[in-house]
Amino acid sequence: MATKPTACLALADGTVFYGQGFGATGEVVAELVFNTAMTGYQEIMTDPSYASQVVTFTFPHIGNTGITPEDDEAADPVASGIVVRWDPTQPSNWRAAGDLADWMARRGRIGIGGVDTRRLTRAIRQQGAPHVVLAHDPEGNFDLEAMIARARDWQGLVGLDLAKEVSCAQSYRWQEGAWEWGKGFGASAEDRPFRVVALDYGAKRNILRSLVSFGADVTVLPATATAEEVLAHEPEGVFLSNGPGDPAATGEYAVPMIRELLDRDLPIFGICLGHQMLALALGAKTVKMGHGHHGANHPVRDEETGKVEITSMNHGFAVDSQSLPQDVIETHVSLFDGSNCGLRVRDKPVFSVQYHPEAAPGPQDSLYLFRRFADSMRSRRA
Numbered sequence: 001m002a003t004k005p006t007a008c009l010a011l012a013d014g015t016v017f018y019g020q021g022f023g024a025t026g027e028v029v030a031e032l033v034f035n036t037a038m039t040g041y042q043e044i045m046t047d048p049s050y051a052s053q054v055v056t057f058t059f060p061h062i063g064n065t066g067i068t069p070e071d072d073e074a075a076d077p078v079a080s081g082i083v084v085r086w087d088p089t090q091p092s093n094w095r096a097a098g099d100l101a102d103w104m105a106r107r108g109r110i111g112i113g114g115v116d117t118r119r120l121t122r123a124i125r126q127q128g129a130p131h132v133v134l135a136h137d138p139e140g141n142f143d144l145e146a147m148i149a150r151a152r153d154w155q156g157l158v159g160l161d162l163a164k165e166v167s168c169a170q171s172y173r174w175q176e177g178a179w180e181w182g183k184g185f186g187a188s189a190e191d192r193p194f195r196v197v198a199l200d201y202g203a204k205r206n207i208l209r210s211l212v213s214f215g216a217d218v219t220v221l222p223a224t225a226t227a228e229e230v231l232a233h234e235p236e237g238v239f240l241s242n243g244p245g246d247p248a249a250t251g252e253y254a255v256p257m258i259r260e261l262l263d264r265d266l267p268i269f270g271i272c273l274g275h276q277m278l279a280l281a282l283g284a285k286t287v288k289m290g291h292g293h294h295g296a297n298h299p300v301r302d303e304e305t306g307k308v309e310i311t312s313m314n315h316g317f318a319v320d321s322q323s324l325p326q327d328v329i330e331t332h333v334s335l336f337d338g339s340n341c342g343l344r345v346r347d348k349p350v351f352s353v354q355y356h357p358e359a360a361p362g363p364q365d366s367l368y369l370f371r372r373f374a375d376s377m378r379s380r381r382a
């Protein structure tokens with residue numbers, strides 16, 4: 001006799017997937033996205049950009065390397081839940097300090113295993129990222145009608161401001177890095193560290209580490225910090241982090257703050273949500289994508305050199321390149337769908353990318369962007 005399902009995933013259109021639950025019990029409503037990375041499930045789940053999203057992995061073996069505290073991109077998993085092909089197995093990795101399902105149970109995150117993730121991914125590709133309810137009940141009792149209605153009635157990510165929710169409450173100094181790593185890419189040990197203010201809209205730790213590696217002394221400020229508060233730190237450069245939710249929903253605080261900073265002659269570097277908010281501050285528009293880009297193998301062309309980078313991506317909104325003003329140059333383009341992946345302001349040390357140069361997980365082709373930020377601070381000093 002088949003095992004009774006203990007978890008179920010209901011899509012707003014009424015499609016239901018059953019499987020075996022693991023991790024926490026309960027129910028969440030979220031947007032469902034697929035991620036194609038073959039490694040790095042822990043970094044993905046702890047990336048604050050995944051707030052209010054359930055991630056289905058196209059790679060079938062999730063959990064097999066366990067949980068390693070050094071791989072956390074935030075203190076806790078932020079993705080609402082995960083969908084996997086195979087039930088997680090016992091971890092087998094010398095670095096592992098714990099087990100994925102236990103970790104999820106302790107941190108309140110729901111998993112469902114045994115799902116036909118190919119079929120689910122095809123559905124997402126066809127209809128766009130659906131609203132879903134994911135439920136785990138060891139007794140296997142599910143009120144499907146209520147779940148489908150809840151998914152259908154959920155407002156979704158458009159217009160949702162989540163950056164404020166996941167940001168730090170107070171400012172702090174980030175000191176961990178890998179100086180040697182930066183050195184290999186051109187940071188100079190003789191440089192006095194560059195004073196960098198990093199705005200935390202849901203920053204991944206490996207971004208902060210990468211900034212330090214390339215010579216920054218990083219002070220992290222909360223998402224709602226004003227331009228005055230930023231400038232009080234006398235930054236030599238300002239960094240705008242990644243983060244969850246709709247970039248346009250930060251129009252009350254982040255966008256006007258960035259606009260004020262643009263009037264100063266300051267190097268500014270943005271990643272992902274930071275890129276989108278910088279574009280809004282410059283007068284461009286952002287749009288919601290069909291199913292977005294979530295993976296670790298996305299090809300991007302540098303429009304200024306013709307070089308192709310393989311990048312790590314995680315975004316569901318994008319900058320509309322048609323809306324970029326005259327003084328803004330489109331620097332990078334996705335080779336999957338031609339969408340905007342980078343910009344810079346003509347004659348100013350202000351630039352940003354849609355993808356994740358800090359990897360974690362993913363290839364390190366784009367680390368040069370951290371060096372570029374350090375170089376612009378070095379030139380300003382000179």
Ligand SMILES: NC(=O)CC[C@H](N)C(=O)O
Pocket residue numbers: 049241242243244245246247271272273274314315316317318
């Ligand atoms: N990784 C990110 O910063 C994501 C940015 C934004 N929340 C998006 O989905 O497009």
